[in-house]
Amino acid sequence: MEAIPVLSTASGRQAWRAELGATLSLAWPLILSNLTYAAIQATDVVLMGWLGARPLAASALGINLVFAFSLVCLGLVTASSPMMATAIGAKIQVVHDVRRTFRQSLWMIVTVMVPIWLVLWNSEPIILALGQEPALARDAQTFIHGYMWSMMPFLFFQAMRNFVAALERPGWVLVISLFGIGANALLGYGLIFGHFGLPALGIFGGGLASSIVWTVLALMLAVVIVTDRQFRRFHLFGRFWRPDWPRYRKLWRLGLPIGLAMGFEGGVFSAAAYLMGLIDAESVAAHAVALQIAAMAFMVPWGLSQAATVRVGRCLGEGDKPGIARSGWTAWMLGVGFMAMTAIVIWSIPRDLITIFLDDTAENARVIALATSFLAIAAIFQIVDGAQVVGAGMLRGLHDTRVPMIFAFVGYWAIGIGIGAWLAFRQGWQGQGIWTGLAVGLAIVAVLMLWRWTRRETLGLTRVAS
Template structure:
């Protein structure tokens, strides 16, 4: 019997880790993709109104997303916290519930100042030198869109909870429904269909509010009704304070928020730099960025899976498991982005045609600029994938402060500094901005990977 047992060896642990990671990651990837498609749908339909409407909405959307990404970074701390709690004690209920509740409290706390900021979008854009008519339309769009951020954050926290339990497929189902609903809402509200008045760009913002409310409500029903989740009673006695866990979440989450905020806002600043060049550069930037954002959802999902898988092994104090969980996600993420880089190089005209008719009057320059931006985005793809998975790996180890410093150096000092210098001092214009972004992301990717490789030497392992 012993020899028979030896003839059937246990599965290779690396292969098993790859299987578990992909099983966890693919619903997260598709969920991220569907959320990106919601933004892409807004851009697509606003683009049908005209290039200037698209430019205005892009300026407003980038400002709002900079705020939303900061907030999302804060509540992202709930993922490694819940994962490590489950790894430490598989049947933990109380500690997981404590983290979930205080993540919601933190979301409500952090969103208020950003609502005040976004209410003044038009004035902010004018202050930064944007054209008054673009700033006015951007302000109209954001006056509605801003209210969608809180339900979106609550959806993210609920998704973190079910992901920590390695059951993320429900987030995918709800996200797919949301994409279809958002397209319907936008079509009706932007263009005045089905008996609804035509609101133009503000209609896209209203549609986003309705869509994110739908996503949060759907996910809340799942965790309340599903037998696997309802034993946690996530919404019970929600008013009770838990200041110890609230502070712990802020301590871990604030550096993540700053890191993600620096990354998100760098694209907002890039859009502002494009606005200082011309409206065509803003529109072309919006198209190239939407395409890059769609492919980014894959390594982002793998980074989220890495946070959970590394976090679980961190809770178990399994050093070999930590190594496998991190490297599997990293290889999968960077390999995918290398393949997408080839697509950007080989088929730019096809990709751009999804968003804009290059033959239409006034669109030729936008299409030409978008092609040039995509050429740089091909390099950008690989380093962007590497840095986001690297950040996810380190978050699983509850390491967030030093990666925040890396982000500040890479995204702002190098990314914006090099980009602005090339755009305005060297006369590269929009190509210079994108070159700077790629340079900054490359530096961050190298630093994240180096820190991961030194994790034992610098005391990150339990």
């Protein structure tokens, strides 16, 4: 396996320092934007926790079902990021090439949304078929009926975010996302509990608030793109109705494996939530809280992964193989280092983190105890979780998506969820067994991603894709 390159010359150190600065400059707004996205979801969890453990469990089932579909679609859209970055690095017909990719990424979103909405509208039978309590399934569908409409504006927002990130100007995304946190908290509070002159819609109101907020955020970023001088020269939304079938097909070829890989990863956590439902509602609620805490930490390596995709993709377009190595390894070391620190924090103060989401009362005592035991395992897998997500971003920058998709399926589903279910139900570990299986799956995928990255030259991944 290739070692992490270390250059002792002054020029080598300067190149690494320059790459570190470029990666951090691109990554920090993306990281903070990811954190605001997680904060919006965390707000939903907090508000549902105020309603009670059972509404929290029902909304968790709904969010996890929508999340599985959203991740697949997000993977499709993610394909536009390395394609735009490589076009910018190649410096050939940049405006035309970037515009083609962006427009067809929006076409992909429109293509998939209608059938997904039809499935989600009729989600109660699906949730029942997964062995959940009828009352929880009914309430989960009520939440989904409000929440499902957030998917299209959320994906439009991500497509536009990929564009501004490819130009290495993600600051506007951060500003708009920060607005979204406050807007979601206020609107969700009003629509759930009936404050500010709004109707009290309960669990449905929490989902509806997220749909409204994501629509507003997408419109705000679109306004920035059509008015900012550097962005508007691309005319991204002009003649949106014109098809570009070659680029559309290329996005599907690159994006479908990314979408399936992300779906396998996110879907395994959704599957874990439904396995928790086979235990009891308290386990579902504890899983939702523990997963939300882990997800907040995950936003940092995810942002570094997105930065790695852009930086590696640009170096690929320029034909700069040493630059490919520097950009990939820089992001990887930052991501793994950060997750090592968060593992220590989660291990040290789990109860303090959990009681952010749940009141420390006798009624919630069992949920808090379960969540604490889950976080003890989550602290262990933080490091490998960071390694696998940044590794995936590095490979996406090389337009390498099909084999990582296979890695994700084998690691998360054939091994991770299999071990988790076996430990939970055959060995009596219950929820702790499910989380142990998740940790094993993440570790295996991390090793496979890193192995493939170190063999990129041998595999011909550093040649620009046609």
